[in-house]
Amino acid sequence: MDSVIRSINDVVLTYFFAINLVYTLLLVISVRESRQHGRRMGFGGYDVILRSPLTLPISVLMPAYNEENTIVQAVQALRLQKYGEFEIVVIDDGSTDSTLSRLVAAFELEKVDRPLRLTLPCSRPHAVYISRHVANLTVVAKENGGKADALNAGVNAARFPLFCAIDADAILERDALLRVVKPFMDRPRETVASSGIVRVVNGCTVRDGTVTEVRAPRNHLAVLQVVEYLRAFLTSRTGWSRIRSLFVISGAFGVFKKEAVLQVGGYRTDTVGEDMDLVLRLHRLYRDRRERYRIVFIPDPVVWTEAPENLRTLRGQRNRWHRGLLECLWASRRMVARPKYGPVGLFGLPYNLLFEAVGPLVEVSGYAILVVSIAMGVVGIQFVVLFFLLAVGYGVFLSVAAVLLDQARAGRYGSRHDLARLLLFTVVENFGYRQLQAFWRAQATVDFLRKKQGWGEMHRIGFESGAQPREQTRTQSANGS
Amino acid sequence: MKFDALMIAVALLYLTSIALIVVTVIHGSVRTRRERRRALVIARLREPVEACVLEGKPLPRVPQNELDALLELVLRYMSVVRGRDAERLTDGLAEQGAVADLMQRLHARPAWRRAEAAETLGRLRLRAAVPSLVAALDDPSEDVRTVASRGLAAIRDPAAVPALARALADPSRWTLSLIAENLMAMGPSAVPPLLDLMRSDEHNVRVAVVQVLGEIRDPAATPALIAVLHEGDLNLRAQAAAALGKLGGPDSERELRAALEDPEWQVRAQAAKALGRVAHPDAASSLASAMPDDNWWVRVNCAESLARLGAEGRRQLELLTRHDDRFVRDQANAVLDVYGVRAAG
Numbered sequence: 088m089d090s091v092i093r094s095i096n097d098v099v100l101t102y103f104f105a106i107n108l109v110y111t112l113l114l115v116i117s118v119r120e121s122r123q124h125g126r127r128m129g130f131g132g133y134d135v136i137l138r139s140p141l142t143l144p145i146s147v148l149m150p151a152y153n154e155e156n157t158i159v160q161a162v163q164a165l166r167l168q169k170y171g172e173f174e175i176v177v178i179d180d181g182s183t184d185s186t187l188s189r190l191v192a193a194f195e196l197e198k199v200d201r202p203l204r205l206t207l208p209c210s211r212p213h214a215v216y217i218s219r220h221v222a223n224l225t226v227v228a229k230e231n232g233g234k235a236d237a238l239n240a241g242v243n244a245a246r247f248p249l250f251c252a253i254d255a256d257a258i259l260e261r262d263a264l265l266r267v268v269k270p271f272m273d274r275p276r277e278t279v280a281s282s283g284i285v286r287v288v289n290g291c292t293v294r295d296g297t298v299t300e301v302r303a304p305r306n307h308l309a310v311l312q313v314v315e316y317l318r319a320f321l322t323s324r325t326g327w328s329r330i331r332s333l334f335v336i337s338g339a340f341g342v343f344k345k346e347a348v349l350q351v352g353g354y355r356t357d358t359v360g361e362d363m364d365l366v367l368r369l370h371r372l373y374r375d376r377r378e379r380y381r382i383v384f385i386p387d388p389v390v391w392t393e394a395p396e397n398l399r400t401l402r403g404q405r406n407r408w409h410r411g412l413l414e415c416l417w418a419s420r421r422m423v424a425r426p427k428y429g430p431v432g433l434f435g436l437p438y439n440l441l442f443e444a445v446g447p448l449v450e451v452s453g454y455a456i457l458v459v460s461i462a463m464g465v466v467g468i469q470f471v472v473l474f475f476l477l478a479v480g481y482g483v484f485l486s487v488a489a490v491l492l493d494q495a496r497a498g499r500y501g502s503r504h505d506l507a508r509l510l511l512f513t514v515v516e517n518f519g520y521r522q523l524q525a526f527w528r529a530q531a532t533v534d535f536l537r538k539k540q541g542w543g544e545m546h547r548i549g550f551e552s553g554a555q556p557r558e559q560t561r562t563q564s565a566n567g568s
Numbered sequence: 569m570k571f572d573a574l575m576i577a578v579a580l581l582y583l584t585s586i587a588l589i590v591v592t593v594i595h596g597s598v599r600t601r602r603e604r605r606r607a608l609v610i611a612r613l614r615e616p617v618e619a620c621v622l623e624g625k626p627l628p629r630v631p632q633n634e635l636d637a638l639l640e641l642v643l644r645y646m647s648v649v650r651g652r653d654a655e656r657l658t659d660g661l662a663e664q665g666a667v668a669d670l671m672q673r674l675h676a677r678p679a680w681r682r683a684e685a686a687e688t689l690g691r692l693r694l695r696a697a698v699p700s701l702v703a704a705l706d707d708p709s710e711d712v713r714t715v716a717s718r719g720l721a722a723i724r725d726p727a728a729v730p731a732l733a734r735a736l737a738d739p740s741r742w743t744l745s746l747i748a749e750n751l752m753a754m755g756p757s758a759v760p761p762l763l764d765l766m767r768s769d770e771h772n773v774r775v776a777v778v779q780v781l782g783e784i785r786d787p788a789a790t791p792a793l794i795a796v797l798h799e800g801d802l803n804l805r806a807q808a809a810a811a812l813g814k815l816g817g818p819d820s821e822r823e824l825r826a827a828l829e830d831p832e833w834q835v836r837a838q839a840a841k842a843l844g845r846v847a848h849p850d851a852a853s854s855l856a857s858a859m860p861d862d863n864w865w866v867r868v869n870c871a872e873s874l875a876r877l878g879a880e881g882r883r884q885l886e887l888l889t890r891h892d893d894r895f896v897r898d899q900a901n902a903v904l905d906v907y908g909v910r911a912a913g
């Protein structure tokens with residue numbers, strides 16, 4: 088029995104070192120890439136992109152389901168985007184509240200008899216509205232079919248060669264479109280998709296749809312997520328993008344070449360990980376055709392989004408994300424470890440499978456085995472404490488590196504107090520939060536195996552300063568928005 | 569052994585994390601102090617530089633360690649001054665060795681330094697820098713090439729046009745649209761070398777040249793673009809139709825009307841869109857005749873162009889709402905509907 092437990096312990100230890108080796112490599116690549124990107128930004132040429140008639144026009148697609156509290160403000164904020172030619176397409180996904188009527192009233196919308204070419208399958212659109220005074224606003228009202236279905240309807244209605252998918256509750260920085268489109272301008276033929284960083288808006292001051300003051304959230308759970316987001320975007324996606332293995336573009340903010348998305352059949356409506364699924368299918372399409380392509384992440388276009396401030400909502404969100412990951416991995420299983428699919432098949436997908444998908448199960452079983460090992464005297468308590476300190480130390484090191492990388496590059500959190508708070512939470516997250524996440528994700532694996540569907544509930548508190556705090560509950564259909 | 573190794577690893581990790589924080593704090597404070605010092609120098613130099621711009625006094629001489637601050641200040645003024653005032657500023661910099669230093673930096677080892685130097689030379693609009701910037705168009709770094717081309721466009725020296733036009737012929741890694749934009753900024757002086765480049769065998773280059781000629785809108789390019797419209801390559805013909813729409817003129821309009829009957833829908837769609845741009849009411853009947861097309865884009869572009877052609881266009885659209893073809897009726901109704909809402913707004 089002892090030898091079995093020892094063997095399992097060795098497996099867990101090897102796994103621990105392997106995963107941390109991958110994180111370290113990603114960190115090194117990300118730091119290098121961030122440095123180069125920072126220098127390149129100095130020669131931006133954003134003024135050229137802004138005024139050039141050759142800049143590709145963009146359709147901004149905003150699916151909305153029961154967003155009556157934020158939708159008008161979200162559209163107003165979008166209108167402020169610093170970009171040449173763009174249109175805003177709001178897709179009302181069968182809202183049961185007054186989302187549509189608020190849009191109609193605010194922008195003097197009128198129903199028009201505009202035929203939509205249904206190139207991508209989607210639930211039946213029942214009306215198209217345009218505004219009397221906002222020339223670039225179109226609203227498509229359709230039956231409820233979920234976020235992916237609404238995005239497909241949006242792609243059908245989009246007129247321009249690029250489209251940007253954003254969440255209705257997200258705040259795009261004024262120059263976000265200008266920055267995120269740069270890869271398309273640099274290499275117009277190769278670039279298929281690009282995305283920017285998602286930041287947590289909780290705690291920040293928002294006026295007229297713009298983040299005017301960046302502060303760390305007061306809510307502890309939200310601060311933990313700030314650290315998590317920085318780590319995920321700055322030390323992970325930057326690295327994956329550099330080695331051409333970016334496997335996900337956040338649903339909250341991403342720009343795609345419409346033609347490419349049409350060729351892969353648009354968003355899949357039977358998964359909760361439609362954003363990752365689309366990116367993986369794009370990789371597959373271009374690799375199968377042996378064509379040069381790029382799917383990139385750049386850290387300076389920013390979208391702000393609200394992070395859950397209670398455990399119940401956070402648990403639902405993480406459960407959905409993990410199920411989405413597993414669904415995508417299952418759907419793309421034929422790409423795993425196949426040289427034909429390049430870096431994404433050889434590195435990106437195996438990493439996701441071995442560490443992101445299996446990781447929570449190994450972590451949870453590791454804790455259980457540790458308890459058994461101590462009880463049976465297989466390992467000494469000193470060794471356990473040291474190993475725990477090592478795990479915490481590594482977690483802290485990666486998070487500190489992410490926070491400092493952000494600080495050195497973007498310097499968003501100007502106050503020393505906020506920075507100190509973020510650094511403190513790089514330690515705190517290792518005591519309880521990390522274990523909870525592993526447990527939730529292990530549960531999500533069980534849900535996936537039991538073929539559980541649905542998005543769960545999203546409780547929201549509005550982010551506009553000065554407004555009365557409002558709580559919004561979103562319960563969606565099987566693959567709801 | 570295992571235990572000791574773990575202990576060392578733990579200690580190393582924590583020390584590295586602490587070191588990271590310390591280094592960041594020190595780096596941040598050094599940077600802040602440097603910026604403050606620079607701001608002070610700039611504040612001190614502002615008045616004499618202003619006197620140079622407004623009163624024609626010579627640019628102040630500064631010690632070597634303040635040269636970058638002076639350069640930064642001069643660059644701020646360069647965006648608002650022209651002619652002799654600008655020359656006085658750049659001459660002053662040249663006398664103090666700043667220009668020679670920038671030229672030297674064009675050969676620095678790190679690519680970002682070369683790009684930075686190219687950027688600054690462009691912003692200074694130094695004609696003397698044209699040969700160096702032309703040479704930088706062959707730099708191995710894409711960033712340097714892009715910035716150098718932008719710099720050349722900012723200087724607007726006709727001597728740079730052939731080099732920029734040649735740059736379009738560089739393989740795919742070139743940022744075609746940026747170079748194209750720079751050529752457009754140079755206007756008609758860029759047209760002759762571009763027309764020469766039309767004879768290139770490189771398909772992507774020819775597409776870019778057609779686009780740029782369309783944006784420059786010089787009628788001298790019309791015959792060449794009409795010739796492209798009759799070539800075999802589908803993409804080129806569609807781009808030529810779009811470009812002719814931007815150039816306008818009776819020859820373009822005649823060719824575009826003929827292109828409405830092209831066997832390829834891409835060309836028909838672009839011709840329909842282009843005729844809307846030309847905005848001559850005589851085109852309305854041609855667009856109305858072209859509207860019953862099998863292709864959705866052709867119908868959409870015909871209808872939208874008709875809506876742009878004023879009363880005659882709308883009259884044709886009204887007629888089309890009674891057309892036998894359901895798709896034609898729908899499209900005409902849709903455009904009239906949208907037009908009605910916009911007109912009421």
